Amino acid sequence: MKATFAERGIVALLVALIVIVYVFPYAFLVSTSLKPPADALTIPPTLLPQRLSLDNYRAISEFPSVQRSFGNSSLIALLCTGITLLLAVPAAYGVARYASWAGKLFLLAALITRLIPPVAVGIPLFAIMRSLGLTDTHIGVALAHATIGVPLAIWLLASFMEGIPRELEEAARVDGCSRLGALLRIIIPVAAGGIAVTAIFVFLASWNEFLFSLLLSSTGVKTAPIAIAEFKSQYSIQWGTMTSLSVLYSLPVILFSLLMQKRIVAGMTMGAVKG
Amino acid sequence: MKKLRFLLVVSVLLLLSLTAGAQDAVTLTVLVEQGGLWLQEAAAKQFEEETGHTVEFVNVPYGSVFDRLSAEMATGGAAFDVATIDVVWMSHFAPFAEPLDALFTDEVVADLFASLVADAQIGGTYIGMPTWANTEIIFYRKDLWEDPEEMAAFEAEYGYALAPPTTWQEFDDMAQFFTRDNDGDGEIDMYGTDVKGGVADFEWMIAVLQAGSPGLVLDAERAIIIDNDEHVAGLSYYISHHCEMDVAPPNVNEIDWGVAENLFYQSQTAMFRFWGHAYRLTRGDSPIADLVGAAPMVAGPGGVGAIPGPWFNIVPKTSANKELALQLVQYLYDHNALGIEAPLGLAARKSAYAQYADVEGFENLNPLLETLDSPQTIGRPAVADWQQIADEILGPIGSDALTCDEDPAELLAWGREMLEAMGYQ
Structure with a gap:
């Protein structure tokens, strides 16, 4: 019809x-x-700038620590994505292939960790990282972000892997592949779309994370969300600089998402139909 | 052989002295927000040069100072040797802070504003050394106040000379005089002042002090005074510019400090009450950039009064370098005036303000000095649940009063009930 x-x-x-x-x-x-700093906040607010100005973008050069924070965010998000995939791919594979009560319990536990507000685990996590000497290090912040990324990734990947026919893996086993070999040579390439989508979500979660970054970074590994938030001081908010930095900070992610759009959509529908 | 032995001994001694020197050089970590960094950076650099130690500032957003230090306190962490904190957090961090009584000599106390000396103590023990103090003063448009035509018109209407307001009555007269529909389209183009309903938990209490109240919400013995006559008078005065005189933009709930600042610098208000530091941060692209004047806060029936916004350096008990941290706090106090040339242009010592008061470009300092030194400039009560009182009682009272439908006395009676429910008497 x-x-x-x-x-x-x-x-x-x-x-x-x-x-x-x-x-x-x-x-x-x-x-x-794109408004001059003095016009950033007007009453009544105006959607379009009355005068176009790049002053807010030029002002960024006055803050070298902000520029460094973009590098820190990139490195931490990449590290977090790597750690997360390293842990979540075998975990999701195990859950998907061994549909035992233990696997279901594990998935439930992963879900519960997602339901706990980060602020509740902030201080214990801070204490653990400090006792390990990992505060103010890239790896420390990335590990903290991975505590958010791993449960998310396990859930996403498990549903992707459940959609992969067991016969593919069994054929590989018949041809002499070990279980690990089948995972590496058959399952991961077939689930590449889903893994890419998961990687993007994990990267974004780390890229935008605030609380753990705040607690675990001092001067060495300050991430961009913290550096941007510093423009909100006790008495005022520097809207102009904050918005220009936010635009710059969001651009790589937007461009990347647009470039990867096809793969993301393909990956997201991958687990939707079980064979 | 002897020569060789001599050289060997000298080398070992040199090496030892170098090693000893390296061990002595300590890095002190100081937790700050942007203001703390700006105002203390110069003094800290000088401290480094004089002592050979390093001062490393950890700069975090305003609210995050509380979060970071709370995490340290909860885990017994020693990440910070000094922390620069807002006065409203002093009670919370008191158990975590090293007593600083030894630093508060008679000379030090005499050079600090009385409200800062009071705020520096929790339970009779000094735990924080003031590093700067800010407060609200009057900002006005010099081009209006010094215009001969405006001066003549004002004098003809009100019977006295136009000058920066010093009393509630003068403030009201000038606010009404400058509230104008310049192009006759029925819309107000410039308001006399503003009413900051967006920070209602704070703003109306300034008028309470000007009305002559001995304290805010609670008296010195922590007894409830939120419904005394001065609180009623202060709240009534605060809402009168919106509810009775219409001399402020009507969307009061949208107006917080940032918006109020923008309204003034976009010449939509003729004068406003604002934190003194803003004078030094006037934006160059503002149409009134060179036309801003500063005056002390106005007086109500109780005199000139304002709420100070001081910040204090505390030394966490967990600091591994406590002695050196105390030395740094003392040094930052001794060289307090160095902060005045930083962007915020603030200090804590009377002598530091006085040193710059007559310097061109620092015309806000005399008004700040006068306002901070007034007996009715009194800090907020040092109780650990102050933020809760502000959020759950003072804010709603201010907002409800600004609807213009509620009786201030009844709202304050409700405030008493709420405080009693929190355990105050």
């Missing part, structure tokens, strides 16, 4: 509304970053 013109119009309108709701805050952020 073909949709009528009116039905298509309603759907298009709804989609447009949803897009506006999602895009508006970001558009406002970009617009504010």
Whole structure:
């Protein structure tokens, strides 16, 4: 049955509304970053800049520590993604292939850790990292971020791996592959789309994380969200600089997501239909 | 052979002295927010040069100072040797802070504002050394206040000369005088002042002190005074600019400090009450950049009064370098004036402010000095649950009062009930 013109119009309108709701805050952020600092906060607020200015972007050069923080964020997010995948891929494989009560319990435990608010584990995590001498180190912050990433990745990857036919693996075993060999040579290449999607989500979770980064970093590994938040002082918020930094900080992720769009969509639907 | 032995001994001694020197050089870690970094950086650099030790600032966002130090306190951590904290956190961190009584000599106490000396103590023990103090003063447009036509028109209407306001009555007169619809379209183009409903938990209490209250919410013995006559008068005065005089932008709940600052610097208000540091941070691209004047806070029936916003250096009990940390705190006090040339341009010592008060570009310092030195400039009670009182009682009272439908006395009576429920008498 073909949709009528009116039905298509309603759907298009709804989609447009949803897009506006999602895009508006970001558009406002970009617009504010292009206003002169004095116009950043006006009453009533204006969506479009009355005067275009790049002053907020130029001002970034005055803060070398902010520039360093972008490098720290990148390194920590990459480390976190690597650690997470290293742990989550075999864990998800085990859960998917051995559908035992222990596996289900493990998945449930992973879910529960996702439900605990990070602020509740912040201080114990801080104490552990300090006793290990890992505060203010890239690896320490990345490990802390991995505590968020690993449960998320296990859940995502387990559903992807459940969608891979067992026969593929069994054929590899018949041909002499060990279980680990089958995982490395068959399962991982087949689940590459899902692993890529998981990697992106884990990277983003680390890229945007605030609390653990705040507790575990001092001067050496300060991440960009902390450096951006420093422009909110006791008496005022430097909206201009904060918005320009936020735009710059979000750009790599947006560009990457656009470039990887096809792979992300393919990966997200991968586990949806079980063979 | 003898020569060789001599050289060997000398080399060993040299090596030992170098090693000893290296061991003595300590890195002191100081937790700060941006203001603490700006205001103490110069003095810390000088400390490094004089002592050979290193001072490393850990700069975090404002609210995160509390979070980081709380994490240290909860885990017994020794990451920081000194922490620069807001006065409102003093009670919370008191059990974690080293007593500083030895630093508070008569000479030191005499050079500090009375409110800072009071705020530096918790339970009779000095735990924090003031490093700077800010407070709200009056900012006004010099081009308006010094315009001969405006001066003549004002004098003709009100019967006295136009000058920066010194009393509630003068403030009200000037706020009404400068509230204008310049182009006759029925819309107000410039308001006389603002009402900061976005920080209602703080702003209305300034008027309480100006009304003559001996304290804010609680008296010195921690007895409830939130419903005394001065609190009623202060709250009534705070809302009158919005509810009775219409001399402030009507969207009061949207106006916090940042918005109020922007309104003034975009010439949408003629004068406003704001933190003294802003004078030194006037933006060059503001249409009134060179036209800003500063005056002491106005007086109510009780005199000039304001709430100080001081920051204190504390030494955590867990610091591994306690002696040196105390030396640094003393040094930062001794060289307090060095902070005045930093962007915020603030200090804690009267002598530091006085040193710069007549220097061009520091015209805000005399008003700050006068306001901070006033007997009615009194700090917030040093109780651990102050933030809860502010969030759950003072904020709602201010917001409800700004609806203009509630009786201030009744709201404050409700405040008493809430405080009693928290265990205060």
